[in-house]
């Protein structure tokens with residue numbers, strides 16, 4: 001399961017930050033998740049709840065997920081548009097020279113300690 005690997009990755013990062021900052025218990029983890037990232041928030045939350053019970057540091061932590069909207073930029077006309085709605089073809093000029101400007105990211109935005 002992909003999301004479980006992601007959760008382990010998050011826990012690794014949280015543990016590292018906690019160690020650097022002398023934190024023994026984390027109360028909240030805020031994640032930023034791109035709209036077109038491959039991670040499914042519901043699965044991620046389920047995996048997190050499962051993993052949380054096994055880690056003292058995050059046993060009380062809640063996971064908050066912020067969605068970053070996916071935006072594609074067009075190399076033909078230079079405009080941007082919503083990726084989920086229009087996909088790879090620019091709705092303004094029909095060009096397929098487009099690239100994802102944001103929306104695939106996955107990162108920890110904030111960790112709150114008790």
Ligand SMILES: [Zn+2]
Nearest residue numbers: 074077090093
């Ligand atoms: Zn265009």
